[in-house]
Amino acid sequence: MSIAATQNRGFGATLWDYLTTVDHKKIGNMYIAAGAFFFLIGGLEALIIRIQLIKPENDFITAGLYNEMITMHGTTMIFFAATPILIGFMNAIMPLQIGARDVAFPFLNALGFWLFLFGGILLNLSWIFGGAPDAGWTSYAPLSLQSPGHGVDFYVMGLQLSGAGTLMGGINFIVTIVTMRAPGMTYMRMPLFSWTTFVTSILILFAFPALTVGLFLLMFDRMFGSAFFDVALGGNAIIWQHLFWIFGHPEVYILILPAFGIFSEIIPAFSKKRLFGYTSMVFATFLIAFLGFMVWAHHMFTVGLGPVANAIFAVATMAIAVPTGIKIFNWLATMWGGSITINSAMLWALAFIPSFTIGGMTGVMLGAASADYQYHDTYFVVAHFHYVIVGGVVFGIFAATHYWYPKLFGRILNEGMGKLAFWLFFIGFHLTFFIQHFLGLMGMPRRYWVFLEGQGLDTGNLISTLGAFLMGLGTIVVLINVIYTAVKGEKAPADPWDARTLEWSIPSPPPEYNFKKLPLVRGLDPLWIEKTEGKGKMTAAEPAVDIHMPNGSIFPFIMTIGFFIASLGFIFQVDNHLWLLAVYFGMALALGTMLARSLKDDHGHHIHKEELEREAD
Amino acid sequence: MNNDNMNIDKINSFQKQQNKEEMKKQIITFVLMIAFTVVAFAVVASGLEAIYAVPLILILAVVQVGFQFYYFMHMKDEGHEVPSSLIFGGIWVAVLTILTMTTIIWW
Amino acid sequence: MSQDHSLNPETMPHDPAKATTEGKHKFFGLWFFLGGETVLFACFFGTFIALRNSTAGGPTSQELFGLELVFLMTILLLTSSLTSVYAIYHMKNNDFKKMQLWFGITALLGIGFLACELYEFAHYITEYGFTFRSSAFGSSFYTLVGFHGGHVVFGLSWLIALMVRNAKRGLNLYNAPKYNTFSLYWHFIDVVWVFIFTVVYLMGMVS
């Protein structure tokens, strides 16, 4: 996407460049682009859902297709839109923020991206190969075992691929932060977005394995006749629910913590104040992560785990309000006494505070187990999680897009369109989801293909659908803005927002090696310190040296293709054993590439200091 | 590779000696581990009742694994602070998971 | 100095596995990976514990398991853990030949372990008709133990690839971290096995 750099090269060369790149910024951009694409698909599915629910007993789509729609909407949005876009920002921004030239495992980074992308493609291929998964994004057994066709198989293999990719990303980020901080960048001087990247990665590390295991069990039951969830042979379907939610609840914090990090960058930048209560913000982040692992059964209050389990999990769940509250009030206190500029990035951040607070508070209401007996599996829950996800995560993504676009692509997004998109989306969002709280309490369960006539649910659903279209319009405006800016936008200076952290001390877009000389960090908000102390730019921590860079490689891509082929083989060997050949071939390709990679020494290359000096400052 | 991120303190007899000391501890560790294993098997072979046997062999396993981590895998050495806190994080999640599966799954 | 350059006593850093940036990355990366693996195996263990009495009328753990073979397997794997410690010891002393030798013994012990496991599975299937599909117990047993076995297979392939690739080159700063991460991984496999013989076999025989 970095237009300037690729203009005078052929399409083939550019493509090859992206297929083989191990540059964290390019990979980050690819994550964001692919995630945005999946967001559009997921949004389209949301619109279809809302059209079906525009009036009672509508027959816009069939019952089976409706279930496919919600499943694909939820799965796509969570795994292939929100998570990867956030990982994209982490990839592109975090190393810049901590003053690193790269991530710890550039090769793995590329592999992680390709696995995610092909996981998403695999999942969506199910539309063509006889039907998408239809057991909900939670895929509860035994419904998911019973589901005909290959839909759920695509779900299993698609998530397995992308899950492996995400896990690699997580490990990579942790190692990067532990080992590659610039001189002087102590842990307690790291920007909050880097902190949340760190904590999110830890969550990924501990949460995704549970999903991996769950998916293996489901895969074995569906494809190889094992009996984990088969009651007749002694299986127990509740195991799936536990495994899914041991993963699933941390996953929602995997989504929201980076968004918190984004807001913790934007709010200080546009209030011209340092973040209020930095230490407690870091502490709260850890506390949320820690508690996040002890509340999963709040999704299972009605399963019949008994009062003891329900009571423990209810109290643990509500406790998360405390660290989250600390954050909300710290943001407010950051703005208090500041000098607030409201532009499109800040608008999203400002809208986030009340919207997310509503979502969080309905979360606490859900946490009261005896009240959840009423809310559970109704539109109240749908309202809750869209408030936190859209009002928190999606707003965060939009905010980050406006804030960091200049850094990543060297151009500033158009303000007018930015504001228009914001208002359309913001109003649409509240129209769509606020009313759903009441729909739920008025007796509308979720995952309902139709609601019946004469049950007092008509108006609410109509309003909700209209709101969804406003959100659609808003999204389209953002899209136009991005395209328009890429072609005609105003060029961005290195530090367009007069911001505080290291990424703004280098050119926009940053050179391949990020920092010509590693900066010396003298405190929190290093760039701001240099600016207020009159220097305006970072001091170097080292003399000019040759910069070591990793070599690009096509191996990650080939390896992924291997796993992709093997996954297709696994899915279809149920029908015809010849497909096992695809499994063998795919695995051989993947493992062979792995072997080749480990046998071939790759020491990377150096950019020589003479070359660097020749480039203008 | 640049010289600056490498400690070129050369190998000397002092370090050799140190490595040897270290190796002795490793052997003691190994002997202990084998001993724990033998005890665990013996407990089961002796037909001790489950209420005594199960906690006993579980404790033996945990201690043995502790040795493995701290000595064989050097978690006791410095430079292992972050890895060990993450391992403990993993163990914490693992404990929660297993506790759930053993207690409330059949509620 | 080039990484490829074989180490000699003149240039030997104290801990060759962590002397380079890449080495440090590998070291931390593997440890964190093991943190994730802990959760992975915990989930398999949890599933197994929940389902271990769900035999659906098929063979139970008491009927199936015997102590002798498991004991043998345990000793094999524990010893292989020690031999890999020896190998790393020789790495630190910059004695490449002895390191390869001890890793070679490690590999042989690992292969021995795998052979026992395969024999065990075959025995259950042919003698008792106890398979992956027999019951929820069967599914969870083969999955847990099989995933561990899979880790052993992967570890062995990794080790053999390393040994063959570097046989002629000797120890250097590029491959020392690779050997080191392998040995950590191998110890972890042993750790998991300790819980498997305790929870699956021993507890299966007492209750």
Added chain:
Amino acid sequence: MNGWMGKIRTVLLLGILSIVLAACGKENLTALDPKGYGADTSMDMIILTTLIMVVVFIVVIIIYSIVLIRFRRKKGQEDYIPKQVEGNHTLEMVWTAIPILLVLIMGIPAVMTVFNLADESEASDSLNIEVTGNQYWWHFNYAGEEVVTSQDLYIPTGEKVYLNMQSSDVIHSFWVPSISGKMDVNPENVNTMYIEAYEEGVYWGKCAELCGPSHSLMDFKVIAVSPEEFEQWIGDMQNVDPAAIPQDAVAQEGKDLFEANNCMGCHAIGSSPSAVGPNLTNFGDRTKIAGYLEPTEENIVDWIMDPDSIKPGNKMAGMYPDLTKDEASSIAAYLMQLKPSEITPESAGGIK
């Protein structure tokens, strides 16, 4: 611009509020108008937590508004750099302590009500009903009474009724919003919960766990009648003679067809606990057919001719020979006269 945003907000909020206040949903369906013990208990928690949330939200919004009004960057002050505040321990303590307190205020009653709603101590001397969830219908077996129904669950008012629930296929969830919160119906174990209706009425029940294409059509009703009427209903149901010959000639023909096509292979009439398909003993009294359609002959005929068009994915489709329209309407006539008791949904005030 801020004023403009404020106005839009107010208009929106007022609009939404007026819609909401105009109706808090359909009587006997909405959870907001509880008519049973469980729903009541949950409602107390809902109100308590909502009040606390509203207070917290108002606090947040007040600070937020002040910030937005007072601390916008002013014209002519573009170079103004505010004081860089690190934090404030007292303030941070305050906004840690108060939420902890609030969580306790909510947590304690939550725990108490959870235990209260799980209390099974009275189960042995109460009415116990075995509930079976099936794709996509509900089966009710009155334990020890030799009475079986499907889709319409009759219970006495003013007493706890224990439901022992299990699924025959996938997970379902039993939910009668205005009487009680929901409980999952799992295939591998029996879940027990009690319900108590305060007053007579026909209450809407819904399946609340995704169970396949027709999940949204898996409606049922709880018909709460006075204890005396309930006794009478039980008696009437026990006295049903499955073999009784209908008076009406068409219905007679329907009965013959019913037998000839082996409908009894799945559907019992009488107290047989068999549950392959819904029990039809009091089919003529059903509030709805297929869970959601008016009980007219036309609808029954449509159902018999092509069940899949009415409930996609249901298991009756294709289990019997094709029938002509006439045959189907004879069967409908037979089924519609299956009215063993004078106690009907009308006794509870009819469907609302």
